[in-house]
Amino acid sequence: MLRTILCCLFILLSYTGFTQVQKFTHADTLRGSITPQRAWWDLTYYHLSIKPNAQDSTLTGSTQVVYKVLSPNQNIQIDLQQPLQITKVVQDGEMLEFKRDGNAFFIVLKKKQEVGKAESIEVFYTGKPKLAKRPPWDGGVQWIPDGKGNTIISTSCQGLGSSVWWPCKDHMYDEPDSMQISITVPKNMTDVSNGNLRSVVENDDNTHTFNWVVKNPINNYGVNMNVANYVNWKETYKGEKGDLQLSYYVLPQNLEKAKEQFKQAPMMLKAFEHWFGPYPFYEDGYKLVEVPYLGMEHQSSVTYGNGYKQGYLGRDLSKTGWGLKWDFIIIHESGHEWFANNITYKDVADMWVHEGFTNYSENLYTEYYFGKEAGSDYVIGTRANITNNIPIIGIYGVNQEGSSDMYYKGGNMLHTIRQIVNDDEKWRSILRGLNKTFYHQTVDGSQIEAYVSDQSGRNLSKVFDQYLRTIQVPVLEYAFGSKGLQYRWGNVVDGFDMPVKIKIGNGKDEFLYPTTDWKTVKTKAEKKLTIDRNFYVESKETKPAS
Secondary structure, three states: OOHHHHHHHHHHHHOOOOOOOOOOOOHHHHHHHHOOHHHHHHEEEEEEEEEEEEEOEEEEEEEEEEHHHHOOEEEEEEEOOOEEEEEEEOOOEEEEEEEOOEEEEEOOOOOOOOOOOOOEEEEEEEEOOOOOOEEEOEEEEEEEOOOOOOOOEEOOOOOOOHOOOOOOOOOOOOOEEEEEEEEEEEEEOEEEEOEEEEEEEEEOOOOOEEEEEEEEOHHHHOOOEEEOOOEEEEEEEEEEEEEEEEEEEEOOOOOOHHHHHHHHHHHHHHHHHHHHHOOOOHHHHHEEEEOOOOOOOOOOEEEEOOOOOOEEEOOOOOOHHHOOOHHHHHHHHHHHOOOOOEEOOOHHHHHHHHHHHHHHHHHHHHHHHOHHHHHHHHHHHHHHHHHHHOOOEEEOOOOOOOOOOHHHHHHHHHHHHHHHHHHHHHHHHEEEEHHHHHOOEEOOHHHHHHHHHHOOOOOOOHHHHHHHOOOOOOOEEEEEEEOOOEEEEEEOOOOOOOEEEEEOOOOOOOOEEOOOEEEEEEEOOOOOEEEEEOOOEEEEEEEOOO
């Protein structure tokens, strides 16, 4: 399998002009592929139970894994990253044997696994988890003194995977249908995790256990644990599906600032329900939770660390001014509730499905409150951040994402496709339709591409190929000659045929339909061509074709 992956990688790099081949390991394959020890069972439920110890930065706990047998097998893969250790595994009261292969554990089941049956194992573990060095990008667990004798504990693990802090089936293709999270902390501390708080159980050892229940499917990196001396307030949002409970958890010293800044949460919901359809997790509520890092899209428990500033830590990523009209973390990370937590990639190589659409949601939020031109200004302004270093789509099967251009280039690709659709209500219906059609599903990026093409009524496969699979920006080559305006696409994939809106001289906007072959259209005396700025393309005037 590894040889196949490397061959595919060589082909991909040859296609995009790269010559340096990246090597992947056996561990990359175990982490990033649907191994035989994963494929035979369907994950249906987790009960995660953890007691963090701030004194020595360790975790002790267990995961109950409930699953349905899809095909006969007696070996199951559970992932847990070093230096954490599985101490025992139990099924129906019997201890099971297991062996470790890097960050994967292979457990031998004694009980015959019969197709269609529901089974469960409980995996016990302990140890000192990886310390987050630069969360959320280089994540793990944080243990931060709060200056009052307490320790703030936070988790963030996108890319790394949740096995960095608890044992699980750590591949994005399979999600539990529901989950319980039980976190035991000192009595003066509060844990905030995903879903709704079912109960707080007081223990005899000066601790209490917070039991959170998630009623919807949840991706692994969306699970979180946040422990601090939180204060809390709530409100009810009247949304498309009825009443939605909004809960906010912040440090006491930031309460007044938070009450003002978090007024943007209902505004976000109003805008995004307009564009994307109902918030996908009404049963689990919506929370904003203050943490000591920038923030993350943990499902129904969005974490926040933007310093109660507008923009991105007080900066406008578009340099247009519009990015300072709203709090980047509240808007961007909440946008992931639709694209990441509702619609989830199966393989991180398709991470653009999360980040491209959510980057684009910033544009749509701006448009909703400040007008269409403001939204366009914003997304076009972010083009300065595009590097075009490697393709947006990564390598499948080895837990390898593509270029960070999935954000800004992904957003501009979608903005360009909106111009091709040329019907704002149809475009909105496509965005809402995505969240309805793929509701609570894991997807391949190709499914999203096909849906947008189908619903737009135009084959956009070459457009997606161009922007996702190459680093080339389309160039509209044109010339004015005795025959009129001659034009074609250059620097594009074979068969690229994207329409583009232009203006000749001071005339009206009109569409051209270039291909890679020269075409000609009669024009008046004007010798100036301007491309609509909303298309992420370049232009080049050249000599007339013979």
